[in-house]
Amino acid sequence: xxxxxxxxxxxxxxxxxxxxxxxxxxxxxxxxxxxxxxxxxxxxxxxxxxxxxxxxxxxxxxxxxxxxxxxxxxxxxxxxxxxxxxxxxxxxxxxxxxxxxxxxxxxxxxxxxxxxxxxxxxxxxxxxxxxxxxxxxxxxxxxxxxxxxxxxxxxxxxxxxxxxxxxxxxxxxxxxxxxxxxxxxxxxxxxxxxxxxxxxxxxxxxxxxxxxxxxxxxxxxxxxxxxxxxxxxxxxxxxxxxxxxxxxxxxxxxxxxxxxxxxxxxxxxxxxxxxxxxxxxxxxxxxxxxxxxxxxxxxxxxxxxxxxxxxxxxxxxxxxxxxxxxxxxxxxxxxxxxxxxxxxxxxxxxxxxxxxxxxxxxxxxxxxxx
Amino acid sequence: xxxxxxxxxxxxxxxxxxxxxxxxxxxxxxxxxxxxxxxxxxxxxxxxxxxxxxxxxxxxxxxxxxxxxxxxxxxxxxxxxxxxxxxxxxxxxxxxxxxxxxxxxxxxxxxxxxxxxxxxxxxxxxxxxxxxxxxxxxxxxxxxxxxxxxxxxxxxxxxxxxxxxxxxxxxxxxxxxxxxxxxxxxxxxxxxxxxxxxxxxxxxxxxxxxxxxxxxxxxxxxxxxxxxxxxxxxxxxxxxxxxxxxxxxxxxxxxxxxxxxxxxxxxxxxxxxxxxxxxxxxxxxxxxxxxxxxxxxxxxxxxxxxxxxxxxxxxxxxxxxxxxxxxxxxxxxxxxxxxxxxxxxxxxxxxxxxx
Numbered sequence: 001x002x003x004x005x006x007x008x009x010x011x012x013x014x015x016x017x018x019x020x021x022x023x024x025x026x027x028x029x030x031x032x033x034x035x036x037x038x039x040x041x042x043x044x045x046x047x048x049x050x051x052x053x054x055x056x057x058x059x060x061x062x063x064x065x066x067x068x069x070x071x072x073x074x075x076x077x078x079x080x081x082x083x084x085x086x087x088x089x090x091x092x093x094x095x096x097x098x099x100x101x102x103x104x105x106x107x108x109x110x111x112x113x114x115x116x117x118x119x120x121x122x123x124x125x126x127x128x129x130x131x132x133x134x135x136x137x138x139x140x141x142x143x144x145x146x147x148x149x150x151x152x153x154x155x156x157x158x159x160x161x162x163x164x165x166x167x168x169x170x171x172x173x174x175x176x177x178x179x180x181x182x183x184x185x186x187x188x189x190x191x192x193x194x195x196x197x198x199x200x201x202x203x204x205x206x207x208x209x210x211x212x213x214x215x216x217x218x219x220x221x222x223x224x225x226x227x228x229x230x231x232x233x234x235x236x237x238x239x240x241x242x243x244x245x246x247x248x249x250x251x252x253x254x255x256x257x258x259x260x261x262x263x264x265x266x267x268x269x270x271x272x273x274x275x276x277x278x279x280x281x282x283x284x285x286x287x288x289x290x291x292x293x294x295x296x297x298x299x300x301x302x303x304x305x306x307x308x309x310x311x312x313x314x315x316x317x318x319x320x321x322x323x324x325x326x327x328x329x330x331x332x333x334x335x336x337x338x339x340x341x342x343x344x345x346x347x348x349x350x351x352x353x354x355x356x357x358x359x360x361x362x363x364x365x366x367x368x369x370x
Numbered sequence: 371x372x373x374x375x376x377x378x379x380x381x382x383x384x385x386x387x388x389x390x391x392x393x394x395x396x397x398x399x400x401x402x403x404x405x406x407x408x409x410x411x412x413x414x415x416x417x418x419x420x421x422x423x424x425x426x427x428x429x430x431x432x433x434x435x436x437x438x439x440x441x442x443x444x445x446x447x448x449x450x451x452x453x454x455x456x457x458x459x460x461x462x463x464x465x466x467x468x469x470x471x472x473x474x475x476x477x478x479x480x481x482x483x484x485x486x487x488x489x490x491x492x493x494x495x496x497x498x499x500x501x502x503x504x505x506x507x508x509x510x511x512x513x514x515x516x517x518x519x520x521x522x523x524x525x526x527x528x529x530x531x532x533x534x535x536x537x538x539x540x541x542x543x544x545x546x547x548x549x550x551x552x553x554x555x556x557x558x559x560x561x562x563x564x565x566x567x568x569x570x571x572x573x574x575x576x577x578x579x580x581x582x583x584x585x586x587x588x589x590x591x592x593x594x595x596x597x598x599x600x601x602x603x604x605x606x607x608x609x610x611x612x613x614x615x616x617x618x619x620x621x622x623x624x625x626x627x628x629x630x631x632x633x634x635x636x637x638x639x640x641x642x643x644x645x646x647x648x649x650x651x652x653x654x655x656x657x658x659x660x661x662x663x664x665x666x667x668x669x670x671x672x673x674x675x676x677x678x679x680x681x682x683x684x685x686x687x688x689x690x691x692x693x694x695x696x697x698x699x700x701x702x703x704x705x706x707x708x709x710x711x712x713x714x715x716x717x718x719x720x721x722x723x724x725x
Contacts, residue, residue, distance in 0.1 A: 001643060001646070008707060010707045010708045013708065043705070045709025048710060048711075089722060090721030116722060357712065357714045
């Protein structure tokens with residue numbers, strides 16, 4: 001497929017793997033921020049091509065994983081109301097709340113619908129004036145502009161029956177939280193290419209300087225990731241700590257201005273809870289004052305609800321790179337994709353689910369003869 | 371247009387006068403004259419009667435020589451009509467294929483209709499016509515059936531159950547128990563078209579091309595493999611859960627390890643594009659005309675020739691092999707960049723990803 005197969009070429013992948021191997025002289029820990037990158041790494045087996053000294057740490061960039069338990073509970077409570085059409089991206093339906101998930105709410109009679117764009121939810125609201133249409137606005141800076149645009153359009157259309165349940169989080173504050181932890185083991189970052197397509201990468205420059213850490217803005221195809229890793233280890237070996245852009249076919253230093261403009265209009269920056277991590281200051285979006293009437297938490301009286309997470313789940317440590325999924329005693333036994341204890345096991349992009357799906361073997365891999 | 375096509379067109383007119391009952395009513399399932407009219411005109415009109423003595427509570431089948439295979443499946447697809455097929459053709463293909471997977475020659479089908487009150491009679495007739503043409507193509511007869519009508523709102527228009535009988539005319543045991551380390555694994559063509567075709571219509575997704583379902587009978591193809599004396603150990607259709615789930619089921623049932631190569635598995639460009647957009651893996655997407663064949667390695671090349679000659683455009687291939695009991699139950703995939711990973715069974719259905 002054009003613009004895709006070029007970035008999945010086995011011969012070039014091997015060249016990059018060789019280049020990485022000949023560059024690395026000592027152990028390094030590199031964190032890929034984004035769940036999409038984690039997914040590609042395990043799906044294509046990229047980590048198998050790397051030297052053993054080089055560890056990839058799977059970061060907190062899976063929106064499904066970091067959405068806090070209490071927001072899931074709020075979603076479940078709203079979705080169960082008879083007047084509500086609850087719209088969500090597909091993979092949020094399986095995320096467990098304190099007692100149930102959206103699939104079960106749907107089976108119990110809740111009108112829960114999978115949509116592919118927040119604008120579909122706006123259309124539903126216009127077509128169903130007697131129902132309350134709620135969109136579950138989850139994700140990083142990547143999905144926030146489209147979700148912001150949905151609110152902007154609903155406001156223009158004067159739709160009184162549309163609202164969004166906001167759980168938007170931001171990448172740079174999470175990186176800073178990881179770097180400032182006394183237990184931090186991350187020495188280099190692959191920043192998330194899609195987030196930077198929207199936001200640019202100027203925000204990362206002070207982080208690279210302050211924490212003396214290389215940050216490479218990286219794409220999602222196997223060759224993108226291998227090249228990003230190569231650029232990162234090269235900086236580490238040469239003692240540099242800069243922001244570099246591997247994903248230049250999509251990312252400009254200043255990002256996408258119209259997308260940023262809609263974010264500025266519709267949202268404001270607020271502290272946010274991250275599942276498994278806890279609250280990080282100034283790490284998410286909430287609706288701006290002017291658009292607060294579209295806030296589903298306010299509309300359905302849920303703003304003050306809180307919930308505690310499972311004590312056994314170590315997803316917080318996994319998300320910060322301090323533990324690997326298989327170091328958890330519940331991994332693969334009490335915690336599986338069918339019965340996840342924490343959200344890193346729920347989404348296929350979550351580090352635990354990715355390990356469970358792709359790495360669960362007992363003997364060394366056998367190559368298939370060609 | 372040929373004469374044959376013309377005759378098909380003329381036959382497509384619904385034999386129950388629409389001005390009388392343009393929609394299915396509860397009375398059509400009530401056992402009275404309306405139900406008899408429906409059975410006579412619509413069902414027997416399309417499927418024919420096997421023999422005069424079969425117009426009875428049960429169809430009387432001729433004596434068969436060989437072991438018998440018997441299977442059943444229910445079909446609840448929405449929408450009823452989709453690019454490349456409909457619920458009727460699927461209900462025939464699915465059951466015919468299940469029989470073929472046991473190494474049987476499919477012969478007779480039953481069909482049970484659960485109709486929702488209000489279903490347009492024209493729709494029912496189109497489905498019945500489609501069943502008959504799929505059955506004729508697959509060389510099977512629909513010999514008995516049943517109709518029930520449920521209240522409006524209690525069904526999704528139309529549900530169909532079919533059961534089928536086939537005869538096994540050879541001595542092989544084509545089943546997971548026969549799978550051995552060293553077996554080659556073949557598939558009869560590209561993957562993922564049925565699931566994506568349904569998804570595209572259901573969700574109103576528009577792609578540059580219309581993706582058509584691969585729904586088809588594979589019975590003729592299987593028969594050719596059997597007739598050529600290919601040492602077939604196991605056959606499995608790649609329906610719900612796709613190739614990945616099937617391979618896992620076989621690896622688990624046979625306590626063997628299976629290795630396949632991603633690059634050997636054909637997926638059409640439009641299907642790959644749709645999967646990339648939705649965050650789906652085509653190896654888990656449903657097919658309705660594809661199967662995996664576990665075949666003695668010495669016969670693999672000959673089997674591939676037969677598959678390719680049977681359907682030159684389908685991109686049939688040898689995708690891997692059963693490697694042995696080292697890691698029983700495990701399926702591994704050599705990715706397109708040459709690294710290995712585990713190909714696991716999904717816990718539920720695939721869900722479109724956020725980003």
